[in-house]
Amino acid sequence: MDNTTPILIxxxxxxAFTLLVTAVTFILGPKNPYAKKLAPYECGIETIxxxxxxxPIKYLVNGMLFIVFDIEAASLLPLAVLMxxxxxxxxxxxxxxxxxxxxxxxYVWRKGAFTWD
Amino acid sequence: MxxxxxxxxxxxxxxxxxxxxxxxxxxxxxxxxxxxxNLFCLALFFLMLNAxxxxxxxxxxxxxxxxxxxxxxVTMLTPEGGDAATVDRLGAMQRxxxxxxxxxxxxxxxxxxISQVRLSPSAMATGANxxxxxxxxxxxxxxxxxxxxxxxxxxxxxxxxxxVAAILGAVVLGRRTTSGSGLSAGSGLSAGSGPSAGSGPSAxxx
Amino acid sequence: MNIGFExxxxxxNLLFFILLIxxxxxxxxxxxxxxxxxxxxxxxxxxxxxxxxLQSTYDVMKLLLKEIVxxxxxxxxxxxxxxxxxxxxxxxxxxxxxxxxxxxxxxxATGLILYVALSSLDVIGVFMAGWGSNNKYAxxxxxxSTAQMISYELPLLLALMGxxxxxxxxxxxGVGSISFTDITHAxxxxxxxxxVLLQPLGLMxxxxxxxxxxxxxxxxxPEAESELVxxxxxxxxxxxxxxxxxxxxxxxxxxSAVATVLFLGGWSGPGADLAFWHRTVTANPGGIFSxxxxxxxxxxxxWFLVKVYILQFIFxxxxxxxxxxxxxxxxxxxxxxxxxxxxxxxxITAALLLAVPQPYTLWVTGIVNFVLLAFFIGFISRxxxxxxxxxxxxxxxxxxxxxxxxxxxxxxxxxxxxxPESEPEMARR
Numbered sequence: 001m002d003n004t005t006p007i008l009i010x011x012x013x014x015x016a017f018t019l020l021v022t023a024v025t026f027i028l029g030p031k032n033p034y035a036k037k038l039a040p041y042e043c044g045i046e047t048i049x050x051x052x053x054x055x056p057i058k059y060l061v062n063g064m065l066f067i068v069f070d071i072e073a074a075s076l077l078p079l080a081v082l083m084x085x086x087x088x089x090x091x092x093x094x095x096x097x098x099x100x101x102x103x104x105x106x107y108v109w110r111k112g113a114f115t116w117d
Numbered sequence: 118m119x120x121x122x123x124x125x126x127x128x129x130x131x132x133x134x135x136x137x138x139x140x141x142x143x144x145x146x147x148x149x150x151x152x153x154x155n156l157f158c159l160a161l162f163f164l165m166l167n168a169x170x171x172x173x174x175x176x177x178x179x180x181x182x183x184x185x186x187x188x189x190x191v192t193m194l195t196p197e198g199g200d201a202a203t204v205d206r207l208g209a210m211q212r213x214x215x216x217x218x219x220x221x222x223x224x225x226x227x228x229x230x231i232s233q234v235r236l237s238p239s240a241m242a243t244g245a246n247x248x249x250x251x252x253x254x255x256x257x258x259x260x261x262x263x264x265x266x267x268x269x270x271x272x273x274x275x276x277x278x279x280x281v282a283a284i285l286g287a288v289v290l291g292r293r294t295t296s297g298s299g300l301s302a303g304s305g306l307s308a309g310s311g312p313s314a315g316s317g318p319s320a321x322x323x
Numbered sequence: 324m325n326i327g328f329e330x331x332x333x334x335x336n337l338l339f340f341i342l343l344i345x346x347x348x349x350x351x352x353x354x355x356x357x358x359x360x361x362x363x364x365x366x367x368x369x370x371x372x373x374x375x376x377l378q379s380t381y382d383v384m385k386l387l388l389k390e391i392v393x394x395x396x397x398x399x400x401x402x403x404x405x406x407x408x409x410x411x412x413x414x415x416x417x418x419x420x421x422x423x424x425x426x427x428x429x430x431x432a433t434g435l436i437l438y439v440a441l442s443s444l445d446v447i448g449v450f451m452a453g454w455g456s457n458n459k460y461a462x463x464x465x466x467x468s469t470a471q472m473i474s475y476e477l478p479l480l481l482a483l484m485g486x487x488x489x490x491x492x493x494x495x496x497g498v499g500s501i502s503f504t505d506i507t508h509a510x511x512x513x514x515x516x517x518x519v520l521l522q523p524l525g526l527m528x529x530x531x532x533x534x535x536x537x538x539x540x541x542x543x544x545p546e547a548e549s550e551l552v553x554x555x556x557x558x559x560x561x562x563x564x565x566x567x568x569x570x571x572x573x574x575x576x577x578x579s580a581v582a583t584v585l586f587l588g589g590w591s592g593p594g595a596d597l598a599f600w601h602r603t604v605t606a607n608p609g610g611i612f613s614x615x616x617x618x619x620x621x622x623x624x625x626w627f628l629v630k631v632y633i634l635q636f637i638f639x640x641x642x643x644x645x646x647x648x649x650x651x652x653x654x655x656x657x658x659x660x661x662x663x664x665x666x667x668x669x670x671i672t673a674a675l676l677l678a679v680p681q682p683y684t685l686w687v688t689g690i691v692n693f694v695l696l697a698f699f700i701g702f703i704s705r706x707x708x709x710x711x712x713x714x715x716x717x718x719x720x721x722x723x724x725x726x727x728x729x730x731x732x733x734x735x736x737x738x739x740x741x742x743p744e745s746e747p748e749m750a751r752r
């Protein structure tokens with residue numbers, strides 16, 4: 001068995017496990033629904049407004065920055081693996097790459113992307 | 118038909134179904150979730166080609182990062198339908214463009230299928246020919262790293278500049294002009310609202 | 324390796340993983356309640372079984388017997404699929420972890436990055452739970468949780484860069500590895516070269532990010548009871564809720580296990596030495612499996628689990644010690660403190676490893692890293708001590724102070740020049 005097959009098998013088994021356990025409770029548990037029980041939770045009062053309105057996301061810029069830095073981190077990983085073989089060249093590449101992104105990071109910080117009200 | 122082929126066809130069917138789901142669902146969140154499934158299937162294809170590093174990056178960057186941003190944006194949209202007039206106005210143009218691009222894509226795929234163009238085995242999973250031996254000896258990550266930091270160093274560093282441009286774009290798009298205080302006060306940019314906040318009814322405060 | 328052995332190997336490991344993830348939750352719930360109770364001078368669960376040991380077992384049985392409630396407004400498919408999406412990556416991540424040389428299902432060459440990728444899939448499950456519930460608390464909790472998890476994923480990934488770099492310097496070929504098994508082996512050669520001694524700052528930051536990734540206190544904002552009821556879990560009950568619960572405790576286990584593998588030497592420890600057991604116990608020449616192998620694997624597994632549970636104990640300890648952070652503090656902590664520190668750590672470690680000549684390389688790296696750790700702790704305690712809302716970067720504050728000072732000087736200076744000195748005199752009269 002190679003190294004990737006168990007991962008796929010495990011993924012399938014995990015899904016099967018959740019289905020199985022839910023099925024067990026479906027068989028064992030009581031089934032007694034009524035209107036009050038099925039009402040969405042709202043601290044004991046009637047829901048007056050559907051939740052799915054336009055919703056400002058406070059973290060949108062963070063989401064965008066995350067993509068950028070995620071790509072950065074992911075591409076630093078092979079560099080870390082090869083650090084010794086690449087030697088000083090690798091270090092210079094690392095410094096250049098991080099420095100360019102750091103400038104952007106400082107700019108964004110200066111613009112207040114990490115400030116919330 | 119061996120196990121790998123069965124897995125390939127199952128995955129292929131899932132990928133196509135989820136791809137259709139992306140464009141067929143009326144609900145934007147369903148579309149985004151289908152796209153996640155589609156990208157995940159793509160990662161599994163990479164996994165089957167033994168490009169494990171690429172598969173992980175695919176999941177990490179696309180399914181993990183970009184789709185989360187999509188979901189963020191989708192929650193900011195109006196949930197049902199949206200602006201009907203805008204949809205109609207864009208509709209005809211988009212449909213024409215989509216048909217044109219679709220024909221080009223189908224032509225490209227058809228050409229590949231008919232002319233039997235094959236990738237040389239040495240180009241498999243890394244895209245650089247002499248790296249195949251490295252991949253076999255040391256593994257995916259090393260081959261990937263060597264290609265990135267030895268073979269394609271300049272493009273890689275240019276990538277960081279592109280990423281900087283992306284950051285600046287994010288800041289410009291994410292900017293919300295608050296009343297009164299300017300940027301010097303440090304509250305000019307709040308991460309609150311996205312590009313859609315400028316048009317249409319103002320977003321409800323949390 | 325014959326196929327029979329492979330199958331036995333696979334089945335044993337699989338059972339081990341599933342048993343571990345379910346018993347771990349039961350043990351941890353009990354341990355958490357009991358430990359926190361003693362830390363707060365209470366007794367904790369005591370009624371069922373000796374010392375209340377059966378408490379969480381009964382809890383599980385209760386969960387199995389509960390009714391499946393799905394609120395009227397939920398988005399059915401998303402709501403039902405969300406627990407699976409949350410739970411599946413957790414169980415899958417177990418496959419890659421080397422618990423002991425035998426209990427390692429997949430010695431994947433890219434285990435580390437795949438682990439991070441899988442943990443990023445959890446975010447989707449959380450979002451789906453929050454959105455599918457169609458409930459305000461769930462939606463806000465889900466979005467908060469999503470933002471928190473993605474923000475802390477960055478320093479987590481960057482903090483793991485240190486051990487990977489170390490493997491490249493420790494190995495003979497000059498090529499490092501991101502395979503969990505290889506990283507464990509890199510720490511074995513002289514038995515005490517655990518990477519925590521070389522990268523204590525890495526472990527610290529990784530552990531903090533682990534706390535945030537698993538939504539544990541002090542980063543448990545998404546589940547802040549006082550504001551958000553139960554966050555994205557508000558509408559979930561019974562076994563569907565338990566799936567999230569299992570996933571969360573499984574996540575804790577994985578975070579601890581990865582920390583163990585990367586920083587604490589994996590399954591190494593006193594007695595975990597295969598050659599020694601082969602010498603002392605007569606090896607069974609016929610089968611694949613000798614007595615020495617079994618003893619060795621049991622000891623290795625023991626050490627691994629001991630380390631994991633010590634780290635999980637710290638999870639509980641932190642929870643009963645630290646108060647919850649505010650939302651903006653939480654994000655600022657990730658972006659303004661952890662990410663700069665991890666980047667600095669990577670650069671400094673790389674530079675030191677390349678610059679310092681051979682016999683002293685690891686010594687110098689380790690000592691400098693301990694100094695960095697001390698600096699980090701000092702920095703955090705100062706930052707936490709005074710962190711007003713809307714903190715600006717220091718140089719901006721300095722510039723603003725300068726501007727204010729100049730304005731004050733000119734404000735003082737201008738009236739003296741422009742206005743006649745009649746006003747004070749008038750006032751005196």
